[in-house]
Amino acid sequence: MNILNTLCLASVIVVLVFIQQAFSIKCWDCRSDIDPKCADPFDNTTFAITDCSTRKLEHLPGVRATMCRKMRQKVNGVWKYVRSCAFLGEPGIGGDERFCLMRTGTYNIFMEYCTCNTKDGCNTSSKMLFSPLLLVLIFAVLNGFR
Structure with a gap:
């Protein structure tokens, strides 16, 4: 040959x-109400990174996770962080991952959604x-x- x-x-x-x-896509998957290391500053030493291709949603058959998501919530003065695979939407706002979607509601409620797909831990591999x-x-x- x-x-x-x-x-x-x-x-x-x-x-x-x-x-x-x-x-x-590999993303961190945790909740600060279960493990405080999931909050900011994030301490990933106790978490395994999750391969999102193994995740499925029953109510969205055939939809694959294409991004990572970090949600930051404040309800009545208590902060909660959720990091997970994201199935819908686009990275950041208008495709710019530097910007997150923020919402404020009544009764002291604040939400921030950040999505990205550019690197491991917030990525496509x-x-x-x-x-x-x-x-x-x-x-x-x-x-x-x-």
């Missing part, structure tokens, strides 16, 4: 290894991650065709 065919095969392997990561398995596979393919 010539070098061109070997490179093509190696490229296909790379794409197949990373295809799941490219379409997966679009960056390539090194995989030792990938290195072994490429080495085996290249050595097998000499």
Whole structure:
């Protein structure tokens, strides 16, 4: 097999290894009323990041999570934070993640919704991650065709 065919095969392997990561969204999933470390400042040392592709909503069949969400609520002076996968909407306001949607209501109620999809923890997993398995596979393919 010539070098061109070997490179093509190696490229296909790379794409197949990373295809799941490219379409997966990983977000923090917690509530400050259950664990105070979920509040701001956020301490993620006790939380595992959640692969949102495994999450489904019964009332929205077929809709996938495409973003991460952080909700900050103040009801009668008590703050609560919720971090989760987001299924609907767009990142930020008008596509700008620097801005969050804020609402104020009667009886001392305040809500802030922030959505994003640009990085792990608030992301789509679009960056390539090194995989030792990938290195072994490429080495085996290249050595097998000499």
